[in-house]
Amino acid sequence: MKLSAAFEMVRLLEVKNENPSTKTFVFEHDLGAKPGQFVMAWIPTVNEKPMSVGGDEGNTFSLTVANVGTFSEAFQKLKPGDRIGVRGPYGRAYQLKGKRVAMVGGGFGSAPLRFLAELARKKAVHVDFIQGARSKDRLILEKDIQKLGCHLHVATNDGSKGKKGMVTDVLAELLKANRYDGVYACGPELMMQAVGKLCEKHATYCEISVERYMKCGFGVCGQCDCGGLLTCVEGTVVDYQKIKDNPDFGRIHRDASGQKHFFK
Amino acid sequence: MATLSTQFLGKKFKNPFVLASGFMGVTGLSMASAAKHGFGAVTIKSLSLQPRKGHPAPVIVEFDRGLINAVGLSNPGVKEGADELALAKKEAGVPVFASVFADTVEHFAEAAKAVSKAKPDFLEIDVSCPNVDNEFGTPFACDPKAAYDVTRAVKKAVPIPLSVKLSPNVPHLGPIARQVEKAGADAINAINTLKGMVIQPEARRPVLTNKFGGISGPALFPVATRCIYEAYQSAKIPIIGTGGVTTGRDAASHLMAGASLVGIGSALHFRGLDAAKTIGKELLEFMELEGYKKVQDMVGLAHEA
Ligand SMILES: Cc1cc2nc3c(=O)[nH]c(=O)nc-3n(C[C@H](O)[C@H](O)[C@H](O)COP(=O)(O)OP(=O)(O)OC[C@H]3O[C@@H](n4cnc5c(N)ncnc54)[C@H](O)[C@@H]3O)c2cc1C
Ligand SMILES: Cc1cc2nc3c(=O)[nH]c(=O)nc-3n(C[C@H](O)[C@H](O)[C@H](O)COP(=O)(O)O)c2cc1C
Ligand code: FES
Numbered sequence: 001m002k003l004s005a006a007f008e009m010v011r012l013l014e015v016k017n018e019n020p021s022t023k024t025f026v027f028e029h030d031l032g033a034k035p036g037q038f039v040m041a042w043i044p045t046v047n048e049k050p051m052s053v054g055g056d057e058g059n060t061f062s063l064t065v066a067n068v069g070t071f072s073e074a075f076q077k078l079k080p081g082d083r084i085g086v087r088g089p090y091g092r093a094y095q096l097k098g099k100r101v102a103m104v105g106g107g108f109g110s111a112p113l114r115f116l117a118e119l120a121r122k123k124a125v126h127v128d129f130i131q132g133a134r135s136k137d138r139l140i141l142e143k144d145i146q147k148l149g150c151h152l153h154v155a156t157n158d159g160s161k162g163k164k165g166m167v168t169d170v171l172a173e174l175l176k177a178n179r180y181d182g183v184y185a186c187g188p189e190l191m192m193q194a195v196g197k198l199c200e201k202h203a204t205y206c207e208i209s210v211e212r213y214m215k216c217g218f219g220v221c222g223q224c225d226c227g228g229l230l231t232c233v234e235g236t237v238v239d240y241q242k243i244k245d246n247p248d249f250g251r252i253h254r255d256a257s258g259q260k261h262f263f264k
Numbered sequence: 265m266a267t268l269s270t271q272f273l274g275k276k277f278k279n280p281f282v283l284a285s286g287f288m289g290v291t292g293l294s295m296a297s298a299a300k301h302g303f304g305a306v307t308i309k310s311l312s313l314q315p316r317k318g319h320p321a322p323v324i325v326e327f328d329r330g331l332i333n334a335v336g337l338s339n340p341g342v343k344e345g346a347d348e349l350a351l352a353k354k355e356a357g358v359p360v361f362a363s364v365f366a367d368t369v370e371h372f373a374e375a376a377k378a379v380s381k382a383k384p385d386f387l388e389i390d391v392s393c394p395n396v397d398n399e400f401g402t403p404f405a406c407d408p409k410a411a412y413d414v415t416r417a418v419k420k421a422v423p424i425p426l427s428v429k430l431s432p433n434v435p436h437l438g439p440i441a442r443q444v445e446k447a448g449a450d451a452i453n454a455i456n457t458l459k460g461m462v463i464q465p466e467a468r469r470p471v472l473t474n475k476f477g478g479i480s481g482p483a484l485f486p487v488a489t490r491c492i493y494e495a496y497q498s499a500k501i502p503i504i505g506t507g508g509v510t511t512g513r514d515a516a517s518h519l520m521a522g523a524s525l526v527g528i529g530s531a532l533h534f535r536g537l538d539a540a541k542t543i544g545k546e547l548l549e550f551m552e553l554e555g556y557k558k559v560q561d562m563v564g565l566a567h568e569a
Contacts, residue, residue, distance in 0.1 A: 006326060006464065009466040009467060049321070085464060216323075219288075219532055219536075220324065220331070220530065221324055223338075225288070225291045228296060228297040233537065257315040
């Protein structure tokens with residue numbers, strides 16, 4: 001029987017610093033998540049927000065959280081032994097294809113992709129992992145990604161590490177030189193749109209993660225709609241071909257009230 | 265051959281299932297998607313004159329027998345909302361219900377006028393949300409006189425067929441249904457959510473930040489059936505029976521209690537995005553098995569016993 005209460009209260013085991021404003025939190029719980037899925041994480045008396053699962057080891061799972069506002073700041077203050085509530089996992093997972101893939105991560109988007117890369121490497125799939133950031137000190141999980149045996153390619157806006165420029169510059173070169181069975185992206189929407197367009201040009205299968213403001217996370221409230229797509233259940237991971245002509249994709253997102261905002 | 269197609273206030277419906285307000289109804293295209301997934305009509309998330317962010321999260325969670333929510337009537341306001349309604353009218357291909365709420369009788373009428381520009385097929389007034397009494401006081405639907413006044417004012421303000429959404433948080437629904445009918449309502453929607461609470465024992469506190477919330481889904485089902493039954497006893501206007509329906513037999517029960525249409529919300533979680541299709545298939549099977557040709561043939565049957 002399912003628990004009569006809504007959340008699983010899970011204990012924090014370990015905290016790892018990824019960069020000055022991002023940490024990875026390892027919790028004790030058999031979540032049963034697949035790469036690309038997310039949970040709703042509740043810090044009692046603070047708030048509840050969607051968070052992508054960054055890893056699932058059976059008895060533990062991890063979340064990688066960037067400090068950007070009230071909730072994520074409270075998250076950074078959690079100490080081993082503290083408990084938070086989680087519900088989920090929710091959403092569509094990435095569908096891993098073939099023997100050779102590329103992954104493109106921006107910001108905390110590299111965390112769920114590291115989880116996908118782990119799955120890919122277990123199946124001996126070749127992984128080119130492209131990570132982009134403003135500067136060197138913003139990169140996350142570099143060592144973990146390399147440890148998996150992925151080929152890591154870095155792009156920074158200021159050129160402090162890897163190629164100076166955008167992840168799409170690196171992807172464009174890789175797509176010219178290689179034939180991929182799939183390209184998987186997670187990060188800012190306009191970046192993922194650019195990734196999708198590049199893949200389309202090279203007739204390469206591409207999945208991206210389309211995220212909108214969420215309340216329920218399980219397909220009832222309608223808050224997370226993206227032009228007729230309920231991102232929390234029909235996504236967040238979608239085939240680029242299925243989203244590219246969506247009228248809101250890359251253009252419009254909504255806030256907690258449902259009011260429209262345009263991507264800059 | 266049995267059919268699900270039916271009539272309501274002179275309009276054709278491909279089936280009796282109405283997407284309940286607050287479900288998938290934030291945008292016009294999302295309502296269109298609900299129609300594509302099988303709903304015979306759709307309702308927008310209730311709109312107010314000004315945009316509202318709603319309560320702090322958690323605002324919706326599931327428990328073993330239902331959902332509890334205190335979304336707090338978040339919405340983009342009647343201005344943006346009317347655009348979404350117009351888009352739903354254009355894209356959904358099924359009848360569209362507007363839904364509004366407000367703090368005063370005058371504001372109800374004003375909000376109704378604002379959404380009428382989008383030319384919805386029906387207008388519903390949500391006078392029964394249990395999650396905003398701190399702000400708005402006792403819901404209009406919990407007092408016969410207040411329910412009469414607000415219905416009258418909205419009916420005078422706009423010419424669109426009017427449905428009034430009632431609350432289960434009353435000892436007797438009958439007197440309220442009667443007043444709403446007397447005030448000129450064209451239909452009754454019974455019911456909104458039932459006020460409740462879910463506590464997370466390990467965290468020693470209610471799961472919702474608002475503490476209290478509205479119960480929907482299976483836990484609400486028998487309460488809804490009772491309310492529909494009481495409304496049918498007291499008023500002659502048609503009823504949209506909403507609350508806890510997750511199977512075809514549930515739908516048949518609400519029809520037999522007196523509903524002409526069946527509102528569906530939480531089943532989107534318990535049965536998935538194709539809930540209306542699935543429940544429709546089950547209802548049709550039930551009708552074939554029991555020998556009913558039309559949905560109308562079942563309406564109010566439980567009162568004959
Ligand atoms: C599917 C999904 C997965 C996510 N995964 C991660 C992750 O792995 N790591 C991580 O650090 N962050 C993740 N986020 C973002 C996270 O949910 C919060 O938005 C972020 O922590 C900011 O919250 P805040 O209160 O700290 O800041 P705020 O100042 O409250 O919010 C900053 C911005 O975050 C967005 N936001 C706020 N609340 C929500 C919400 N309920 N749903 C969607 N967006 C919201 C809004 O655009 C807002 O402007 C994810 C979001 C989604 C939708
Ligand atoms: C998350 C959520 C939001 C809701 N929002 C509204 C609303 O804005 N207006 C309204 O009239 N009813 C609202 N309701 C009530 C539903 O329309 C419906 O009456 C109730 O959920 C019972 O039906 P169900 O058991 O099929 O879900 C909401 C319910 C839920 C669960
Ligand atoms: S977050 Fe509620 S439907 Fe997606």
